[in-house]
Amino acid sequence: EQWDDDPNKRLKMWAGRQGLVPSLSKVRRGAKLVPLVEDFGVPISKIPETIRKLQKLREKHNFPIPIFGHIGDGNLHAVLIIDGRKKEEWEVARKIAQDFIDLTMELKGTLTAEHGIGLAKAPYIHHELGVGQEVMRAIKKALDPKNILNPGKLGLDDQVKDIYDFFTYKEFIEHPEKIISFGQEVDNEIFACINCGFCRAGCTVYARTGLESENARGRVIQAYYLMKGKLKPSREMAEKFYLCTTCLNCKATCPAGVMVSEIVEAGRRKLVEAGFLPDIHKTLMENLKATGNPFGEPKEKRTDVFPSSFRPRSGPVDTLLFVGCVASYQDINIVPNTMAILDKAGVSYTALGKEENCCGYISYLVGTEEFKEAGKKNIELFSKIKPKQIVTTCAGCYKTFKELYPKYLSYHLPVVHAIEYLNQLIQNGKIKFKDANSMKVAYHDPCDLGRHLNIFEPPRELLQKIPGVTLVEFKNNRLLAKCCGGGGGLKAFHTDLSAEIAYQRGLEALEVGAEVIVSACPACKANLQVAAARIRKEKKGRLKVMDITELVAEALA
Ligand code: SF4
Ligand code: SF4
The missing domain is CATH 3.40.50 (Rossmann fold)
Structure with missing residues (x-):
């Protein structure tokens, strides 16, 4: 147990709590929590014994069974992390579920402490209710002879089905030929998502458009239904997939660590195959073929x-x-x-x-x-x-x-x-600096360097070696740095949105008193320069945007 009144520490503790379930997708890529009998309650005095016995079940079935819960209520969640696309994993999961039930009954517990029976526990609840379930069935039948109220739930239908029969994974097992795979690696990323929505917090595109279909979760869901053939590639879908900067801010706040950029890029490949490459990108690609650069400029x-x-x-x-x-x-x-x-x-x-x-x-x-x-x-x-x-x-x-x-x-x-x-x-003594005027510099982490490749500290170390530089940090920095809006082809696809995102990033620099924004990517610099010009005009704010090489060159002795 941990207690704290400090709001920041409290937030951290809550983040751990909230991220618990999605982070289970990290146990094995492509597998995630599937609810079967995950919510039993036992007398509080029996908790240590229950945990010991659950650990034995883990060994017996050689299957990962994470255990967490609400100890004060005697409520334990021993969960199954399965790859729902594999029949053999369902079979093991059912055997484990039966062992969970036997254990709960042996300890005089209940099969569900807080989640309810629903579909998942319908085939198992008779173990707890016994003949009482028949009475409940008779009452339900009398009140709902056409079985229109919550069919399938609570095990009250004549024919009780397994969660598998209702489950969205069924098609993956029974009709694999209908599945339009993105390739194993990307498929696994799609499966790792549990649709929790934590990724919405840092998505700069979603912050501007407010559309669920234009945030990470929305895109992963579209990819999932594309995979199942329930959604077809379309111009409308292309709009959603190309409105992404592939900045991976979503991954930074995703407890499952889903590589959304890879899903988006793979989705775009499918859209291109189906003929939905946006016109502006067609032009860039024609330029690339003809001149070796996307701008169509002469090589000379x-x-x-x-x-x-x-x-x-x-x-x-x-x-x-x-x-x-x-x-x-x-x-x-x-x-x-x-x-x-x-x-x-x-x-x-x-x-x-x-x-x-x-x-x-x-x-x-x-x-x-x-x-x-x-x-x-x-x-x-x-x-x-x-x-x-x-x-x-x-x-x-x-x-x-x-x-x-x-x-x-x-x-x-x-x-x-x-x-x-x-x-x-610098370390080898090949570069020396002269004294320079002092300036407040905010380092903008380019997404491809920071979140994609984990290079956060070297640029800061470099800047701090330059005389006169006082490094200030954006409120959102390093892993949580906001994108400049220029990534993922967004600048070409939706120039205004891209410029608006850059503008917001520029304002963030202004807020922390920066005089110069320094980045380490020409594309970030270009987009942030547009933002700086607007800030000058609209806010009378003075911001210079430079590449880190320029700052070093200016300071050379
Ligand atoms: S991608 Fe978003 S919705 Fe999916 S698991 Fe991660 S945070 Fe949750
Ligand atoms: S990669 Fe960036 S723009 Fe795309 S969904 Fe994630 S946070 Fe949003």
């Missing part, structure tokens, strides 16, 4: 932002600076500043210049095949230069090289984000 312009001092190296190099499309075409500072730092630190590096191709992340996000084509082109270029490592300033490119190329293209090459690389250079 990629080097416009390169400093005149840059000399490409041919042949093997230690470090390849992968610039990325946003930094190449939509930002004039990130590339020259990054190169200035590398030059100053004496790094032997090169960049692909006009040859560089989009990493393909945008294609992966919107669910099209161009991702693999883009990846293959880059891999071909990398194998000519044979770099020992890739450095990139873009969180999206970083995630793509780190996770997606190994997974989908079996290509493994060490990749570091500029943040990690700059920290190394």
Whole structure:
């Protein structure tokens, strides 16, 4: 037991309590709590004995049986975590349920202390009610001869059915040929969701639209019915799936840790197969195929932002600076500043210049095949230069090289984000800083770097090494950082919504007194700059938005 009057500690204690049931989905991916006889009550004095006996049942059936409950009421929840798509697991579950009943009866308890009988306990309740159930049946029949009141419940029908007969999983066992799988991994994520809705708290899209179909739970449910063939891909559904920034804020508040972004991306692939790729994304993909970048810019312009001092190296190099499309075409500072730092630190590096191709992340996000084509082109270029490592300033490119190329293209090459690389250079004494004016800096965690890859502290460590920088934190930071609104293809799909989300993030920075928002992703920077301009106009607030490389370059001794 733990008691506390502190509201913050109380919230934490409640979070543990509320997250208990959904977190059971983490015991085994694809399996979750299925209620059978999960709610028995025993005399309080018998609780220790009950728990010991339940633990023995766990060993007997070699099955995970988490136990929790309301000890003060003598109410125990010994629950079954099963993969409802597997017949053999149902069979074991039924045997365990029978053992639970025998144990409860032996201890003179009750089969349900608080949840009621409903459908789940209907086949078992006669063990407790005995002949009394026949009397209840007769009364029900007299009052409800057509059996229209709660049919199937309480075991009062002539024919008592098992929960399985009513259960949504039945089709998975009896008609697997009708199931439209997303692939084992994603199917398991969909099954892990228990529809609790905790994920709604941090979803920036849902915060603006207020539509259940546009939050994580709503999307997982749509994916589930898509899988069962009960929902068909449609333009309307595409609207829901493309209105997601894949920011994973939902996962941060989901006790089951459901990878909603993977479900959304897989759902988008299904929508693309069915011909529902939104027009704007079609254009981006056509551009990607024709020009090697989603903006349709000429390849030659990629080097416009390169400093005149840059000399490409041919042949093997230690470090390849992968610039990325946003930094190449939509930002004039990130590339020259990054190169200035590398030059100053004496790094032997090169960049692909006009040859560089989009990493393909945008294609992966919107669910099209161009991702693999883009990846293959880059891999071909990398194998000519044979770099020992890739450095990139873009969180999206970083995630793509780190996770997606190994997974989908079996290509493994060490990749570091500029943040990690700059920290190394500082540590090795290759970068020195001069004194600088003081400024309050708020670090915006890019979703692809933070929640997706768990890089939270290195950028903060880097910023704190820069003279004059006082780091202030957004109210929502690290795991709970709000998205800038630019992720998941949302900026192209719904520019206004994306800008509104960025604006809210900008206001958050203003609230904590930040003068500068620093990020580590050109796409975040671009979206937050739009927000800063609006804040200047509407709130007379002064906010500068910079990439972390710019701040480092400005402070170089
Ligand atoms: S995704 Fe949402 S609804 Fe599903 S388990 Fe997680 S928090 Fe609950
Ligand atoms: S990934 Fe982000 S935008 Fe998408 S459902 Fe989750 S919280 Fe909402």
